[in-house]
Amino acid sequence: MAKIFCVANQKGGVGKTTTTVNLAAGLAKIGQRVLMVDLDPQGNATMGSGVDKRNLAVSVYEVLVDSVPVREAAQLAEKCGYHVVGANRELAGAEIELVQLPQREMRLKNALAKVDGDYDFVLIDCPPSLSMLTLNGLCAAHGVIVPMQCEYFALEGVTDLVHTIKQVHANLNPDLQIIGLLRVMFDPRTTLQQQVSDQLKSHFGDKVFSTVIPRNVRLAEAPSYGLPGVVFDPLAKGSQAFIAFAQEMVERVQSMNKTARTQATKTKKSVKTASNG
Numbered sequence: 404m405a406k407i408f409c410v411a412n413q414k415g416g417v418g419k420t421t422t423t424v425n426l427a428a429g430l431a432k433i434g435q436r437v438l439m440v441d442l443d444p445q446g447n448a449t450m451g452s453g454v455d456k457r458n459l460a461v462s463v464y465e466v467l468v469d470s471v472p473v474r475e476a477a478q479l480a481e482k483c484g485y486h487v488v489g490a491n492r493e494l495a496g497a498e499i500e501l502v503q504l505p506q507r508e509m510r511l512k513n514a515l516a517k518v519d520g521d522y523d524f525v526l527i528d529c530p531p532s533l534s535m536l537t538l539n540g541l542c543a544a545h546g547v548i549v550p551m552q553c554e555y556f557a558l559e560g561v562t563d564l565v566h567t568i569k570q571v572h573a574n575l576n577p578d579l580q581i582i583g584l585l586r587v588m589f590d591p592r593t594t595l596q597q598q599v600s601d602q603l604k605s606h607f608g609d610k611v612f613s614t615v616i617p618r619n620v621r622l623a624e625a626p627s628y629g630l631p632g633v634v635f636d637p638l639a640k641g642s643q644a645f646i647a648f649a650q651e652m653v654e655r656v657q658s659m660n661k662t663a664r665t666q667a668t669k670t671k672k673s674v675k676t677a678s679n680g
């Protein structure tokens with residue numbers, strides 16, 4: 404069964420796309436079967452995986468609006484080792500078209516259900532807004548990864564996102580949880596960043612991933628070569644951090660599965676006790 408994660412933060416330029424493609428490549432490197440779904444009409448995650456957004460035979464738009472199967476849309480990003488369902492400007496129109504369709508928030512979830520056995524991880528790169536597209540991502544996912552820069556207003560932005568995630572959890576997707584906050588573009592020499600990082604840890608506890616992604620120019624250069632940093636320069640500090648993050652994600656998923664199994668056993672036992680008594 405695939406574990407599905409959204410990479411979301413309604414702010415632009417915080418490192419969502421960089422996180423999505425590098426985590427995808429990192430997971431692929433350690434032997435995981437990965438599908439990356441680009442839900443941003445800018446198509447940066449598509450291009451950043453070496454897939455040309457201008458020549459997509461089938462994009463995520465057709466998956467969402469015309470119910471074209473994910474298997475027809477997914478293509479292998481050869482150098483990266485994962486599959487891509489790409490996006491381009493056409494997707495901007497989906498926002499309006501989706502509103503009129505049945506099960507408008509569940510279209511990505513329903514589409515992904517059919518490839519559940521094909522992947523270990525599905526990563527969804529969300530646009531910088533809390534739109535119908537992001538909502539489709541949140542409804543499809545088991546969890547949200549929130550990349551954030553340790554800057555002054557960072558906490559405020561996260562509060563809004565936490566609120567949205569709680570609402571989606573309550574009304575549309577009871578599986579949804581914040582898997583973790585990922586500190587990105589981190590510069591340990593900056594006192595303010597250290598302070599915000601400490602604040603984050605005291606506020607969110609172990610929801611803050613222990614891996615920290617440093618600011619690293621190789622990660623910023625990689626997209627112009629159509630590659631995630633992890634593939635472009637695997638030895639760069641930023642790439643190494645993303646490989647460590649991939650490992651941390653695998654461990655989180657293992658502990659998520661363990662918790663789910665324990666809960667299932669508990670429920671079974673209590674049902675048994677109830678029916679015996």
Ligand code: ADP
Nearest residue numbers: 415416417418419420421588617618619622623
């Ligand atoms: P978003 O998807 O949230 O808009 P991006 O991932 O596109 O954000 O990142 C915004 C910019 O910051 C991009 O130019 C990207 O290359 C750069 N960037 C992201 N993470 C890092 C990092 N760790 N070090 C240096 N530059 C980074």
Ligand code: MG
Nearest residue numbers: 419420443447
């Ligand atoms: Mg982006």
